[in-house]
Amino acid sequence: MAWYDETNFYHIYPLGLCGAPKENKYDGIEHNIRKLDPWIDHVKDLGCNGIYIGPLFESVGHGYETTDYKKLDSRLGDNDDLKAFVKKCHDKDIKVVFDGVFNHTGRDFFAFKDLKANRENSRYKDWYCNVNFWGNNEYNDGFSYDNWGGYNLLVKLNQWNGEVRDYICDVIRFWVKEFDIDGIRLDAADVLDFEFMKCLRNLANEVKEDFWLMGEVIHGDYTRWVNNDTLHAVTNYVMHKALYSGHNDHNYFEIAHTQKRLNDMAQNNPLRLRLYNFVDNHDVERIYNKLNNKAHLILVHILLYTLPGVPSIYYGSEFAIEGKKERGSDDSLRPALNLDDFKDYINTNELTKSIKKLGEARKQSKALNYGFYRELLLTNRQYAYARTLNADSQYYNGVPEDEKKYENAIVTLNNDDNPATLNVPADGFEKYKGVLSGKEIVANSGNLCINLEANSGDVWLPII
Known part of the structure; x- marks a missing residue:
């Protein structure tokens, strides 16, 4: 790269x-x-x-x-x-x-x-x-x-x-x-x-x-x-x-x-x-x-x-x-x-x-630089997607299998004047932290329940 x-x-x-x-x-x-x-x-x-x-x-x-x-x-x-x-x-x-x-x-x-x-x-x-x-x-x-x-x-x-x-x-x-x-x-x-x-x-x-x-x-x-x-x-x-x-x-x-x-x-x-x-x-x-x-x-x-x-x-x-x-x-x-x-x-x-x-x-x-884009949730006023870096990425071309690392980032947005709750898949990670809010969230049955204030969003990176 x-x-x-x-x-x-x-x-x-x-x-x-x-x-x-x-x-x-x-x-x-x-x-x-x-x-x-x-x-x-x-x-x-x-x-x-x-x-x-x-x-x-x-x-x-x-x-x-x-x-x-x-x-x-x-x-x-x-x-x-x-x-x-x-x-x-x-x-x-x-x-x-x-x-x-x-x-x-x-x-x-x-x-x-x-x-x-x-x-x-x-x-x-x-x-x-x-x-x-x-x-x-x-x-x-x-x-x-x-x-x-x-x-x-x-x-x-x-x-x-x-x-x-x-x-x-x-x-x-x-x-x-x-x-x-x-x-x-x-x-x-x-x-x-x-x-x-x-x-x-x-x-x-x-x-x-x-x-x-x-x-x-x-x-x-x-x-x-x-x-x-x-x-x-x-x-x-x-x-x-x-x-x-x-x-x-x-x-x-x-x-x-x-x-x-x-x-x-x-x-x-x-x-x-x-x-x-x-x-x-x-x-x-x-x-x-x-x-x-x-x-x-x-x-x-x-x-x-x-x-x-x-x-x-x-x-x-x-x-x-x-x-x-x-x-x-x-x-x-x-x-x-x-x-x-x-x-x-x-x-x-x-x-x-x-x-x-x-x-x-x-x-x-x-993941934010090289990850595949995947839509997770979409309405007129709420939007969530993931950027996922896995073994199939061109980023890992020529890299031994045991050195490849799965990475993920989840983005959630709410353009409404009212709060919103988004439920999105946790993609295999147990805990995430918000880049802007600093909040930590824990997955429940493989999903994340994310509460967003009016006109707000965040980027969630896994806590490993």
Whole structure:
């Protein structure tokens, strides 16, 4: 197994968190990334052992219109600053994953600037898709081209071009050598060429042991992207939607049905379909704003940490901060934060404390990382499932029979405004302890009788 199978991620959008200027004037270096230093200890205290951070490299605005792939955005600092940040994370046993924006570049990227200057005579004209010298655009370039999302600010790279592939591979080798990163999250992976991703997977196998490739994919059969030839994992957007709407509608059937679809894709093997689970990120509104009943915040995070996949906390959401899209802008989703404003939350805020406990539980329980998912009970307002690690798990491939250990975790949830009692099988264990409540329960005739308060849940681990 690999490090990323047992990782709790913390997601940082650095231009926002560090309070960097919205526009890069390319007129000097501001060492804003150093503001992240105290956050490293916070990430560790929260129970996270991986950081996904990005975009990082020189750009003109929000970071996804790359100007230079080998230079830290000057609004954040210089390459020595970034190198120091990664080393500080590694010194705390925290892995670091960069954002890889390889589907498109910005208009200030050297190849596009050459294309504007030399048009048909540019040696880089084939680096971009469908360049049409009989067309035009809002920039009055005198030519048109493919872009991402309808934005001509984001110029679509030609991933079928051998020089482009070689260039991107060189960039990744540089990131590993220069910054010692542990993986890459591929931006817009759902529109990347599959042969290009195969090339990146071969490179990942070359540059570093267990180098992780995770792709941003919205919908579809995730196994198209996650397999032995392309990516290790994808973003779990289908579960992201179910987590908040299933609570807003008091409909645990939606969440359970979504998990069943994912199970079918994975053939009920979490290691066949690795997923990156999240409740919010830099592109979607904060979970606090999406939930009608704020008491469901802890329930959503219990699911985040216990369903198959690895969990990710987007910076600030552990404090239940707000963030809504406003007038077509994502700025409020990506705020500057001062950690001192939240310094006591890990001890006093119920959500922050619960996330910390859930992170510790995933480190304690192999079943929560590798276990098969099995539904135990389901109504609109109550839901229970088990994560079970047994001898059939891929986790135990090659392990002698006498070293295989049966492990189990049981998750119980109640989204109703009234208490509920759930009866579920004890799965061979006599006693369990609640991760969040600290309560101990004893099986009776092979079953557990679990009393849940209104809008509450818990994760039950066996006492052995």
